[in-house]
Amino acid sequence: MRYLIASFLAAALTVGNSYAETTPATESTSDKPRQLVLFDGKTLRDLFAPKETQPTQIRYSRAFIDSLPKVKTEKRTDQWQCMAEALYFEARGESVKGQFAVAEVILNRAAHSAFPESVCGVINQGTASGRKYQCQFTYNCDGLSDKIREHSAYERVGKVADLLLNGAPKELTAGATHYHTKAVNPRWARVYERTTTIGVHHFYRMPTRLSQN
Secondary structure, X not given: OHHXXXXXXXXXXXXXXXXXXXXXXXXXXXXXXXXXXXXXXXXXXXXXXXXXXXXXXXXXXXXXXXXXXXXXHHHOOHHHHHHHHHHHHHHOOOOHHHHHHHHHHHHHHHOOOOOOOOHHHHHOOOHHHOOOOOOOOHHHOOOOOOOOOOHHHHHHHHHHHHHHHOOOOOOOOOOOOXXXXXXXXXXXXXXXXXXXXXXXXXXXXXXXXXXXX
């Protein structure tokens, strides 16, 4: 019996050292329920609360994108809005892989010294001139309406935008900064290195500018 009592007290002391009670000593414990705080300052509620996680592996398929939850309102930042609209007007008819590839180009430009430093800056570059077809992304200066009519397609490309803006790997275009459809042949396509072709788009990488001493 003495052994059992000693074992019980030892176990109680061990458990007691693994958490702290948040009820202050000056409060009556009968008036307020106690909340256990475990290691790292987390409560039991924190441990068992549902967690929002990004998928560990990207799959470039319609089924994968459709399986993801709709992008929450609080995540629809200005940068997300610009990216989602660009993907909608530039690539909504492309495969999911093609949409990811176009998004990569936008992010690659934002990281390149020759372009604006933000997603919105990249997408809106050249629109201030007001001249038709003189902007970087044609839908911004082709004179056509930019009203979003296919809302399911917009929600889908919005998920692609959310994934890329939140760190999904850029592994499709080998750092491409330009692309064009197979129906056209711009002059720069004869100068820049073609990195890949996905769907109806050819992708190219601008040469790295070397500093001169």
